[in-house]
Amino acid sequence: MINMNKEILREQLINLETRNAGMKILNPGDLTSEKTADNVIKLLKAMYVEHGITKDKKKLVKDIEVGNVLSWFAQKDENFVATASLVKQDDGAWELGRAVSLDRGNGLGKRVILEALKFHLKNHSNEALIAEVRAADEFKQVPSGLATQKIFFGTINSILPITPFAIAPLFAHGDPLRNEQFILSASDIKPGKTIxxxxxxxxxxxxxxxxxxxxxxxxxxxxxxxxxxxxxxxxxxxxxxxxxxxxxxxxxxxxxxxxxxxxxxxxxxxxxxxxxxxxxxxxxxxxxxxxxxxxxxxxxxxxxxxxxxxxxxxxxxxxxxxxxxxxxxxxxxxxxxxxxxxxxxxxxxxxxxxxxxxxx
Structure with a gap:
């Protein structure tokens, strides 16, 4: 079963690479901790104006240095256009998130998310994968979270089953604050029952x-x-x-x-x-x-x-x-x-x- 799931992942990545032949993927460690933090913050601000982690760059840099945050980037025409990260949790689980793409419709955001998933399956597959999946519809010129939901509950779920266990307006961005609902999901939740x-x-x-x-x-x-x-x-x-x-x-x-x-x-x-x-x-x-x-x-x-x-x-x-x-x-x-x-x-x-x- 695991091999079959990994084959789906491999095919997805090949298709996305073919669609974006000129795209460059930067893996964790390709940039300094400082530059990694700068680019994560820049991309998040470009999408959300203000994001929770953008307020504490020092902590983000430290988390990157010790390996608690692993970030991937998509670079197109020398510009950073998408990112996703794995973030280690206190209980040993890894959160796949902080994903944003400024070049929507080309699969760049999906590519960095799946690169992070590939790393997770290879390096800590025994640990749970969790996600806070945006459920906000398009609002105030911020794109909807439907594409992200399809990646997690469609593509990723076919590779590594991931099940919702809660939904709430946990996070807010911008000024005035724009609260958005997120679907909390995890790979260690038994599927079959609704919340x-x-x-x-x-x-x-x-x-x-x-x-x-x-x-x-x-x-x-x-x-x-x-x-x-x-x-x-x-x-x-x-x-x-x-x-x-x-x-x-x-x-x-x-x-x-x-x-x-x-x-x-x-x-x-x-x-x-x-x-x-x-x-x-x-x-x-x-x-x-x-x-x-x-x-x-x-x-x-x-x-x-x-x-x-x-x-x-x-x-x-x-x-x-x-x-x-x-x-x-x-x-x-x-x-x-x-x-x-x-x-x-x-x-x-x-x-x-x-x-x-x-x-x-």
């Missing part, structure tokens, strides 16, 4: 009665992350604060008896979405459900406010998986619509403050 089915398997028929554990926010970039912690704040307060955060707030909660009241409280809120089950078990060996929401940041009166790009899940996914993943994504869109209605109706505290200021 919602996996959530149901984890929490159905569990009592949510009892004391609600407290929450502690442990990071605010690239998204807000809050986890159960006895030294944290009241969970209801942390959840309510999410509405004013500039992007996504994510709550990974292990499905233990102690945490079920917290899961019940969060999932009962109209502004929260049960959006997945993590690929890794929690500290007590139980599944970790992912619950998320999207905050509103800015001023609707001036038009300078955060936005949520429309989401389209590709038909390359199996029908039931596609429909389910799209349905979860649509729940975040409904949250956004409800927030906008609150602002328009003058119900949101931030809006009411602006009205008071304008009347003074």
């Amino acid at each position: 919602s089915e996996k959530i149901s398997d984890s929490i159905n028929n569990r009592s949510t009665k009892g004391t609600i554990p407290r929450l502690q926010v442990i990071q605010t970039a690239p998204f807000r992350l809050a986890i159960p912690n006895d030294n944290g704040k009241k969970a209801s307060q942390v959840a309510s604060e999410s509405v004013d955060f500039k992007g996504c707030s994510l709550f990974p909660v292990e499905v233990t008896d102690r945490n079920m009241p917290l899961i019940g409280m969060l999932s009962s809120r109209s502004d929260m979405v049960l959006c997945g089950v993590d690929r890794l078990l929690g500290n007590e060996g139980k599944p970790v459900v992912l619950i998320a929401t999207l905050g509103f940041h800015g001023n609707i009166l001036t038009g300078q406010s955060s936005e949520l790009a429309p989401t389209e899940v590709s038909e390359v996914l199996p029908t039931e998986m596609r429909k389910d993943t799209q349905a979860i994504a649509d729940k975040f869109s409904h949250i956004r619509e409800a927030q906008l209605n609150e602002f328009r109706d003058g119900l949101h505290p931030y809006f009411r403050t602006d009205i008071i200021k304008l009347s003074l």
